Amino acid sequence: MRRMPKWAMLTAMAAACGLAAPSANAQQRTANEQSARQLYSDIIAFRTARGHKQVPAMVAYLKDAFIKAGFAESDIAITDYDSEGEATQGLIVRFAAKGTPKAGPIVLLGHMDVVEALPEDWERPPFTLTEEEGYFFGRGALDNKYGIASLSHNFIRMKREGWTPSRDLYLVFSGDEETGMITTRAQAKLVAETIKPALVLNGDAGGIRLTEDFKPIMFGVQAAEKTFATFELTVSNPGGHSSRPRKDNAIYELASALKAIEAYRFPVRDSAITRGSFAEMGKITPGPLGEAMLAFSRNPADEGARATLLAAPATANLLSTTCIATMLKGGHAENALPQSATATVNCRIFPGEGGAAAAQATLQQVIANDKVAFKLITDVVEAPASTLTPEVLAAVKAGVHPRFPDLIIAPYMESGGTDGMHYRALGMNTVAISGAAMRDSDMFAHGLNERIRVEDFYSGLDHWYRILRHLAD
Template identity: 50%
Template sequence: MRTVIFSALLAIGFAAPGHAAGLSPEQAKAREIFARVIAFKTEVGQGQVPVMAKYLADEFKAAGFTAEDIHILPLRETASLVVRYRGDGRSHKKPILWMAHMDVVTAKPEDWQRDPFTLIEENGYFYGRGTQDIKSGVALIATNFLRLKREHFVPHRDLVIVFSGDEETEMATIEDLVKNHRDLVDAEFAMNSDGGGGTLGEDGKPKIYGLQTAEKTYASFEVTVRNPGGHSSLPRADNAIYELADALKKIQAYRFPVMWSETTLAYLKASGAATPGPVGEAMQRFAANPHDEAAAEVLNATPAEVGKTRTTCIPTLLRGGHAENALPQSATATINCRIFPGVAVADVGKTLAGLVGDKVEVKVIGSPASSDASPLRADVMAAVTREVHAMHPGVQIVPVQDSGASDGLYLRAAGIPTYGVSGMFIKDSDSFLHGLNERVPVRGYYDEMDYWYRLMKDLGGH
């Protein structure tokens, strides 16, 4: 009895303002954890990720996870959290990872209509930094581990939570896990809450579900021309700015070859059927025959689709010269590339260098990681389809390749196929991730809670 009273008090103590009545115990717990994690200011530089990891670790401990299965792995000012849910090993298969990241994009409270670090429920939405990206994933995956434990569920293989700590900035924590703690995160495949998900139409009806299997590599290059320079009253034939301009025109004129994967073909087929006009027709024609050059041309001229079928590189920044009355000693452009999965960053650098010639330097910025697309595994496709349909019967499931890059990239590169399988359905007009007044629909949040629960039992039971 004392325990009951105690936990009831805790629940009241942690409840966020505007607490909705009539929640099930699971929903109340999912809401409590959501409110707690939103309140940690896990922006870069705040040092709050380890504090949040400790809070979650204590929740797992209280639920009966042993200390040897809970790992907080500090890295500089941040940390990752890895929690192993032991199975009985009956399936003789490697573990499944369940992923999210604990950090958020910086939010300036003065620009927001509500405090970004307080979970606020209003008009059917949960507001707060990280509600969509991706503290909802953190809270729901954690809640379900606690719930399954309480229900004495025993999976047939280990299930492992991997919450990273700097996905929005350096991605050093996931790199650290893969390189230095492989034993903790080794797995057959990973289910990532930070990718994929459903779209609601403006009428609130589910339209389509995207299952993310691939991410393009993000890499930038600096293209630089150097020159001895001199006084601007004594112009010479060679000039760093002219020569950089010539180099950029060559990059502009070049097109990387058309490419495809089983994911992009499945995406173009399904999306093409739902896209009216010549673009939709071209998508379907390309899906049926990726050698159809006319179809590729149409996609190439469509900003939303061009990146689906090839690597793209465009100039995004420019600097050069040092004085109004001096010949420039250098001129540099930053070229941002979105590289098709499976293509090496170095090969793109070589292509750029070949285009601009020997007199122009081409240097990659940093050390970008690249990865292949994950295969459309039958078990994953079937389980996600089942559980999405349990939530929204009949909605079309489409494999997608994102043009951005997340933690999944590092796992894929390390040979662990990774699937972005968020259970959130949201309208495009409600999507403010990384922006102001980030929010998710309350109904979508609780639906997603049940989705993860079923998905963990579904995949974990095999």
């Protein structure tokens, strides 16, 4: 029996009692805020997860919104792709400069797809924007419907205000970043060959880090990310009747291999970005963790600093390659010995570590069992780190400091992956500078009850507005 989600139960009770659902926007807001909220709500309603084929519907909605704001049909391009057997689309919108552009184009990235969310598991409907307890809840509330809404809203706002940029601006939204990245790869190639941007700014990472009591401590500029590689590990055996056990059991052998991977820790690495990030974070992080950050930034070989940073979940993944089991399957009948067992192992490889081949070689050495077959199941993209240029730094200050005066701005390396890797791989300097503000404890992207604080949503509406005006006035 499927249990009724809490949100559905409350809605049903309200209806039974003849009560209207409480307003999701009880507080009075300006016309600009209401417009942004409506756009945000509308795009969260599209279930753009793999298998639901909703990306084209969301593209059609956004295209209509841009045309109503005054963008010409000729400035909007929809690209069609087949992403691992499912039709999806990308969207490109040009905000054209008047006359001869005074500088090279700026490309702004975001992705329209989301990770799946099962309504029966959530406390609230995942594909309905819910305002409750001071938060906006919904799948994509952060990753990355927030970025799409922020960028789209400001393009629409500036167009309606009659503003014209001094250089061409392009929104480039992908349709399958969370899965195959087919749209991302194709659009990155298209951008490199036809737009040839001077700057690529990503709305899918970066942003303001908050303490647990909501105090801003740093604006992070994502300038690098780990290499994403996924392997399937398979053990095959002759099998047989379950009443006659054998020593060569595929499930047991695979389990031993996974336990070896679990116990292994890749060597600690560092880069200019990680050292610089720890140097800034250490100044504002209290206690032993902050001291360890500063010590590591000065001397990455400091064993005490390494031990402290590796013991903290917030910093451990920034120091080395990580490989972890994420899926498992094995056997074919309850009364038969398994003929095969397979595990999926996802690696996030530190830049410069040798890529997927080096990670596989290390895992094979750790497992020390030739019967475990490896298969790389992802297309691996190794991308260099980007540079936070003076031009972009000045623009970020223009976007952030009116909201949080004198907030530290520093580049960092993302342990996850974004569209940005494909642009870096093609030689385009790409940094992510989202306007999101977030506590570590509120990070539920890809998880249940994804959310962003209402106050931070509204206070961040001018983030891209200020940045784009600074770069293209």
